Amino acid sequence: MRIFVNYRTRDEAGAAQLVYRHLSERIGKRNVFLDAQSIEPGTLFDDELLKNVWRSDVMVSIIGERWLDFRQPAGGRAIDDPRDWIHKEILEALTHRVRVVPLLVGAARLPGKDDLPPPLRDLVRHQYVAMDPRMPEAAFARLDEVLDLPSPAQHGDEGEPRARARQSGGIGVAKGHDNINVTDARGPVHIGDRIDRRKGKR
Known part of the structure; x- marks a missing residue:
């Protein structure tokens, strides 16, 4: 299984790091994509981002309290702009039928259909997982359950099955x-x- 972690840098970057660390312990770092950790210096990041979306089996889309209404310098909502990377990544996942799991952090709520630009409205049909940032373990356990992830003892750092003791x-x-x-x-x-x-x- 390959998992893509989708997040807005100025919304819940800390939560994204926690999710990346947890998933890496479950399936290995090479099977989890987080831009800050997975893109090598000098690489064309735009190619890497979209390529890794459609190569993934699952996208965990991290939604914080500022996710929906985050503003661009010009004043409009970033999520409405087709050039916005969150917009691009989610659209790529929906287009390629990548399973999307919204992860709602803190008091964040899943947007309503009319809150999203038309290309992204199918996002609201996907069941979410809620995460309390003070106690993320419950959300991680729920992710493990819904994605049927192995325990850390079953896989090494690179996602290879460990030899049975x-x-x-x-x-x-x-x-x-x-x-x-x-x-x-x-x-x-x-x-x-x-x-x-x-x-x-x-």
Whole structure:
């Protein structure tokens, strides 16, 4: 699974970093795209942004209290401008049928259909997850559930499945006639001669 984190820099950049860190622990950094972390210096960022949207399976769109009404220098709402990167990324996800999960931070609410420019109105049809920035763990647990994400123990930093740990301890395998050896995760362990119960001695 690949996940794209969509956010407005002047709205909830801190929440985006928390989400990126959490998702990276679940599926590996190379499977989570956050512009500030994932675009190498010198790369044409506009190409990378849109390419990584349609390559993703899921977009987590972080919506804070300023997300909808954030203003451009000229005075209009940024979300209404087709050149706005939040507008572009969400439209790209909707066009390519990337699953979009709105993540509402703090007191933010999902915009109504009439609050959004026409190309983005399908966003309101997507079920959201609410996040309290003081206790983000509940939202992260909900994301894990709805996206069916693995636990950290199942994946390494790069998203590769970890080798299943061999069982340590336990009875293991006993063998031999005069000696007993127990198979442990670190190899056979010799624990001495077999007890001859009939004679009551070793």
